[in-house]
Amino acid sequence: MSTASEHAGQAALSICEALRLAMNDRGLLPEHEIVGVLRDAAATHENALGTDLELENHLAVAELINTIIAGGNSVRRS
Template sequence: MSTTSEHAGQAALSICEALLLAMNDLGLLPEHEIVGVLRDAAATHENAVGTELEMERHRAVAKMINSIIAGGNYVRRP
């Protein structure tokens, strides 16, 4: 992956994290809905098909999303 693509991916992840935090802070989405969104995103990548390289990348993305779920980094704790 090129440096430009890596930066774009990091920026997208940061933006999505900020949006999830803001939605939770404002009471727009409760924690269980945020977890649902993340699980759906992970499942999309876990079920993706393609070349072995593409599937490897999808598995890596799913693993990252599942790590975010496990770490609870998607909501602020009081």
């Protein structure tokens, strides 16, 4: 069963994806800068400190971001 927190996370991810696509479509950010933002976000989580559970969560977030980068879903392809 999904929790309110999981729903909030999914909503945030969808909103961010839509914003990234819009920024690229409008020429506000080129693809390499969008990927750079994603890499910075992943690195922040990869280098985070905390308890074992917090570190596990941070690494899961970093893995998800890196999967988005590897999948090429950070910008709309023509």
